[in-house]
Amino acid sequence: MPLDAQTVRRIARLARIGVADDELVPLGHELDGIIGWVEQLGEVDVDGVPPMIGTGLAMPRLREDAVTDGNRREDVLSNAPDRVDAYFTVPKVVE
């Protein structure tokens, strides 16, 4: 079933991507193509096979609890489109 315009609009909003109204239907077809391709996986019989999340159940490498980073404010703020002194700033968020 093709994705309708309303679903495409909702997905775009969740991803904060602006989509013009006349793009909704073509985009729905494109997304359909992607979903259809991935859905081929549904043809594989996985009955009784536990889900595999990683390549192995080894304990991942863990970090020691030590402060090894930080105090690099200029790096951290280097891509900020707008800043005031030590802060990032964004258009006012009020709920």
Place this chain on the structure above:
Amino acid sequence: MSGYRIEGSTGLWEIVVGLEVHAQVISQAKLFSGASASYGGEPNTHVSLIDAGFPGMLPVLNAECVAQAVRTGLGLNAEINLFSRFDRKNYFYADLPTGYQISQFAHPIIGTGTVEIELADGTVRHIGVTRLHLEQDAGKSMHDQDPTRSFIDLNRAGVALMEIVSEPDIRSPEEAGAYLRKLRQILRYLGTCDGNMEEGSMRADVNVSVRKPGEEFRTRCEIKNVNSIRFVMQAIEVEAARQIEVWESGGTVDQETRLFDSARGETRSLRSKEDAHDYRYFPDPDLLPLVIEQPWIDALKAALPELPEAKRARLEAEYGITRYESGVLTVEQAVADFYETVARDADARLATNWILGDFFAALNRTGRSIENSPVSAQALRELLGLISDQTINGKIAKDVLEIMVETGEAPLQIVDREGLRQVTDTGAIDAAIADILAANADKVAEYRSGKDKLFGFFVGQTMKAMKGKANPAMVNDALKKQLAE
């Protein structure tokens, strides 16, 4: 079952509450980066490029944060899951640079456990814990610095939190308060969270619904981010009252997120967008599943400190104190340690009475906590030793404690300088009594003709004449003897 009921126009209502507590993990560094997790700091200095969401940065899990979650799970008598996994919880907010929070959705590290609470009337209840999972904190937004912009500080972004979710087992504001206090006490004993609600290191989301007793659950509302135990209790009360009014006026309660306004004493709808809860969780591809091993858990368990309930039971058995007393003395580990330093191999009853009485009163009066008490446990132990070995009497000891609080001097030093040693010389006591009786011949006659109550008067006069330093038991004996003559 709890008897707490709210009376509405259609009859009695029961409240149903579940709590989601966010507890900041005590650790040096953040959950997935090497930046400092400490509170405060200049804005945007406790931030690594991982926390700031720079492209290509990979999270690496902090082993100590995992250990802290396991310790907490053990303290809650909970299942420890050998397999757990981190998922991405996707939402957009200015203080969340990556656009997702790394959390444990489908496979939390800790499963079901319980918290035992005790109410004011002595009732004991068990509140179920559904799960505990590890997740990242977000940064901090400030909305009052500028008319058109919000300011963002990412120092907190990425700090490890434990989200501890209770079952909807709580049935009154009092139970909610008792649950939070008990949880905080356990976390503090374990050293896994400082429980400081003022600094935000412990905060609660409160799920409230109401129902007629015996009914199925009705729709609940979630009150977000309540930051004190008192406010949690108030929020439950006002939200329950609001919901009862909605139901009784023929309406229905909508499932929604609300905010508690403590100044107005009301909850308000946050009017969130309809898709605010569409988090599109999926396993974080940057992180392997977390697999831990039983021997490691066993080693953490073996190193756990004595927890509040065990400590209470032991203090009751070792020192012969009551259930109430053991509760007060174990509220904080530091108080229990102080108590044991004073009471161990000493007169435990005397130690208990003094600590719960004069010593706590002195702390209150000076506004000090046990950690910076004006009188050390060792000094108080010495003072009580002076009572036990008859160097001073209890009345004088109170005066000595006052001086110790003021000057910090050692008790024996004060006793010697002020000449406060107890008089146990029977000759001196007899002589003082003889003078009192001679000067109050009329009262002696009254006493002898049956006015027993005057005995207290003679004791008071004698103690006064001896500047309070006489041994009270000896005064009693000597008075009885002379009055009988």
